[in-house]
Amino acid sequence: MAAATAEATAEATAEAKATMVVGIDESDHSFYALQWILGHFFSGAGAGGAFRLVVVHAKPTAxxxxxxxxxxxxxxxxxxxxxxxxxxxxxxxxxxELCKLVNDTVYEVVEGDARNVLCEAVEKYHADVLAVGSHGYGAIKRAVLGSVSDYCTHHAHCTVMIVKKPKHKH
Structure with a gap:
C-alpha cells in the first residue's frame, strides 16, 4: 500500500509542475537559448524547480x-x-550534456517541420511555456524560410519565449 501512495504522490508532483518545451536544432542560437533557459529556470538546488523540461528536436524528412x-x-x-x-x-x-543536472527532462526527436512539431509538442505535453531561439534572420531571409518563432507565437496554445543571442561587439 505504501508503494501505491508513493507512486500517487510522485504523479501528483509531476502534474503540479509546469511544463516548459524547448525547441532545439543544430544551430548555435538554439543551444544558446537552451543554456539561457537552464541558467534562468533550472539552476540551483534540485535543478528542476517548478518546471518539467521537454527538449524537442524537429528532424526534417529526407x-x-x-x-x-x-x-x-x-x-x-x-x-x-x-x-x-x-x-x-x-x-x-x-x-x-547541457541538461545533465536537470532532474525531470524528456527528450524527443520528431520528424517534420519545426513549426508544426513544436506546436504539437505544446499540445501533447500540455506545456505552459514554449521556448525557442531566434536565428536573427533579416526580413527577406525570414520571408523565404519562414520564422519558426513567429509561427509558434501565433499558433502555440501557451506562452512563447524567444531567446535572442546577443550580438558580440568586436
Whole structure:
C-alpha cells in the first residue's frame, strides 16, 4: 500500500509542475537559448524547480531535405535519411550534456517541420511555456524560410519565449 501512495504522490508532483518545451536544432542560437533557459529556470538546488523540461528536436524528412530533385533523387534518400538521423542524435546528445543536472527532462526527436512539431509538442505535453531561439534572420531571409518563432507565437496554445543571442561587439 505504501508503494501505491508513493507512486500517487510522485504523479501528483509531476502534474503540479509546469511544463516548459524547448525547441532545439543544430544551430548555435538554439543551444544558446537552451543554456539561457537552464541558467534562468533550472539552476540551483534540485535543478528542476517548478518546471518539467521537454527538449524537442524537429528532424526534417529526407524528401524535404533533398527537395524536388530530378531523376536519381530516390537513390540518395537513404543516405540523406542516415545523415539526418546522425545529426538528430548529435543534437540530442549535446542537449543531454547541457541538461545533465536537470532532474525531470524528456527528450524527443520528431520528424517534420519545426513549426508544426513544436506546436504539437505544446499540445501533447500540455506545456505552459514554449521556448525557442531566434536565428536573427533579416526580413527577406525570414520571408523565404519562414520564422519558426513567429509561427509558434501565433499558433502555440501557451506562452512563447524567444531567446535572442546577443550580438558580440568586436
Amino acid at each position: 524528401t524535404s531535405a533533398v527537395g524536388l530533385a530530378g531523376p536519381g533523387a530516390a537513390d540518395v534518400l537513404p543516405f540523406v535519411e542516415s545523415d539526418l538521423k546522425r545529426s538528430a542524435a548529435r543534437v540530442i546528445e549535446k542537449a543531454k
